[in-house]
Amino acid sequence: MSQQTIKQQARRTAREMAEKRRREREERERRVIDLAERVMVAIGERDAAVAEAEKRAGEALRELTEREGLSLGEAVEWCGETITVREATRLRRLASESLASDDGEQDSDRDGAQGGDGAALATAGGGGAGAGSSAG
Numbered sequence: 001m002s003q004q005t006i007k008q009q010a011r012r013t014a015r016e017m018a019e020k021r022r023r024e025r026e027e028r029e030r031r032v033i034d035l036a037e038r039v040m041v042a043i044g045e046r047d048a049a050v051a052e053a054e055k056r057a058g059e060a061l062r063e064l065t066e067r068e069g070l071s072l073g074e075a076v077e078w079c080g081e082t083i084t085v086r087e088a089t090r091l092r093r094l095a096s097e098s099l100a101s102d103d104g105e106q107d108s109d110r111d112g113a114q115g116g117d118g119a120a121l122a123t124a125g126g127g128g129a130g131a132g133s134s135a136g
Contacts, residue, residue, distance in 0.1 A: 058095030061088050 064075040076088050083091070 054091055054094055055098050057083075058091035058093070058098070061092045062095050065092070 061072070061075055064070045064078065065072055070078065072085055072088050072092070076083060076085050079088075
């Protein structure tokens with residue numbers, strides 16, 4: 001085998017190996033992107049589910065305090081103290097904000113339940129937005 005043939009074969013083998021490694025990197029990158037996308041979709045779905053559950057809890061707390069006339073502390077007691085008054089305040093505020101942002105697109109039952117006291121609810125309690133539900 002001539003020196004030139006050896007060099008040509010070595011170059012061809014090196015290019016083939018480089019191409020193989022490039023394809024493997026691209027395939028791995030596609031897998032990584034797909035997995036990262038699945039993580040982000042699942043987290044987004046989780047966040048949406050949590051937001052919807054918190055909205056429903058806040059609406060129920062609003063009904064307990066407005067329609068049934070319980071204090072927020074009493075409502076928390078009726079809930080088995082699974083949440084704190086601070087968390088209940090945050091949830092109730094979240095429901096008020098949600099109702100305000102819907103601009104009357106909700107059905108008449110829910111609009112009737114608000115009773116025009118949304119501003120009073122927004123200022124009620126001492127918990128701020130983002131308050132956790134830690135015991136204390």
